[in-house]
Amino acid sequence: MDFGVILVKSIFNILNPMTHMYVTRLRWVVFLLSWLTTFGAVAQSSKSQFNLYEQTSEVAGLVIRYAQDIRAVKYFYGPMPVQGRSAQGGGQVLNSPEQRKRLREVDHGYLNQLAKVDFNAMSIYGKVDYLLLKRNIDDHLLTLDQEEKEYAQIEKYIPFATGIYELEKARRRGATVDGQAVAGKLNDLQKEVSKAEESFRKLESIDMPLSRMGVEALNGLEARLKSTFEFYNGYDPMFTWWVPKPYKTLDSTLNAFAKLVRSKGKLNTTQKEDASGIKGVPIGRDELIRQLRAEMISYTPEELIDLANREFAWCDRELLKASRGNGFWQ
Template identity: 30%
Template structure:
């Protein structure tokens, strides 16, 4: 899967070295174009998030809420009927983005409820950092007293945790640990700003700040280990934050999905049953009867020797690019194929990413010399040559590498709205296309390799949504991945850690299969109507940007759009 930031928060500054920006011509009446409006919103948010940088600050929440509200009001003053189809899509994208930000801001604020017993000192730290942000004069003796109060309050709550007098759920402890870490960093920056410039500040505040920083440094690991069950080596309890059904529905509205969470779970279960049927067929071909798990065990043993994985991945990557080129399925710019690089993952990274990662480059998971023997064998089995064959082109060409390459060169302003239903959906869409063609996954072993991934994506939908609905726990997710998909326990644990560690949006794990089915359905619809060739269709999708696939459909088929447009596409029977 591609490297990416979470969609939980708006992006910070994006430098010109990272984004290829093509400035549109001003409108004939001198008004702001939709593309320029989106670029401005992105730049404004970068500045606001840089200035209002303390996440739990009430001032930050008030300012961002005013910004989103003002932008929404201003957007609806645009004459929608006079816009062309591309601009209408941009209007809906920006509308959904701003509404989602408002909802996430409310949820973020609500999520701080119940954390006060663990962070009673937070208001003092926020107040000091707000004053530093505004470069207010500091009365050194007063600041020293405030720093001493922080030390006293942290010491008291630390002792309460040690004595089991303060309890918290693992989820709240996990959230609190992130806030404590952030506040400690902000407090250090606050002290560094005034220290040595003001002799009286140092005289009063140096010792109290060191004491506060020290006790915060002792308190943080206590919350992480004793309350949240985390460990420094990353092998502790897996903790996440279920968001609930209402928040899931809000996220699905922003992603332009005309389905409920329960309907997506039903979709995943139906797809999983199809996968089991196909697995059983292949298992019989290999002589294992209906016991497809034995057939998968046979495939897992077909890994390359230590040291040969990079060459295998390179060979598979070239095979995928050559296949789409030779069969005239999509345009592959030579530079996209020439300039990606390969890196090997560290053991630490493999704890949360047990397989490939891709996009601008490809990162390969394979055992390292210092891994324990059992873990080495599990990682080798989980990255065997047939699992890898279905993953290499997913990560590179025609998958993530090709899409991200095109995103930077076509309608780059839409990168603000990048959605995994497009990014991950596009990469998995090619797995469906290659399967349907019947001339890529030919051997039984290769078909098992790609079916493993498809089963994994079905499980991701079911388990991630049920987790956010409060119906499964992290350990249950690991057990189901092992028993129902055929994961090694180490790779299953890495998968679940990645799902729940807060770096991915709540619907991210549902996006692979759902996005792929959307694009496959649209492909069938377009080819049946004779609107364009398959290559023309795929090329056009790549120029739309990584936006919700229902809006891609609106661009490809010129469907009717209104300013109050809501999701309506039922792409799955």
């Protein structure tokens, strides 16, 4: 037998018991580590009712679902996209009463879910997400309440709105419609809009916020009507035959009414005009404070103005100091 082979076998026989003992010890170490890891995971899960491996925080799932649910409601109850854009050119339209009701239900549903969460048991990240989500929901509810309050004040000027909302409701479900009946309905609506327009024309003016709400409502109705028309036109033969002409007439009447409502808006405010060139409707001190609180800014408007003046004064002093240091100002 070759000497090299004999030497290798001899060394292997000598080391073999050591190798066996090493492997045995290694197996015990691996088993012990596995047991400790499993025990630690069980102990960790028993301390917390949340699974941090699912999301970045305990409330992140609610944050994502809430955003998607609100988006789904707006998509379903709003005007359908037309040629790649919404009927208003990509902008949001005023919520319909039905849409506003559904959004409020979603908000309250998520507030109920948050109420069941153990705030103290969460990590700091979960607590932050909890507070921000609740802040957003509360603010959204306030916005919906304000919108409903203003809409209730202008609803009497647009009594025909319910008829247009009903037409859109059928479109959302993809219901089969009678083209001739729809044309007759649009003719009736056109007469109602003309009558409402003549009545509104007699008013001297209305408050600017209500005028703005009226314009938004009419633009929304126009967008929803267009959405319904585009959905059936060119697909349903009888609809395509009967509806285009009365639709165009009603659409033009709604557009003219919106311009009239905009022209009647009058800004009732004690604020004096200045040379700032800033346009818009003042929201008032109370609303400004509410918005500051919503952004978690614990300052009053007066305190912010005072702080800004002090910062500007400091900037002026530093600019003068730098100018003198560079020899530009003596």
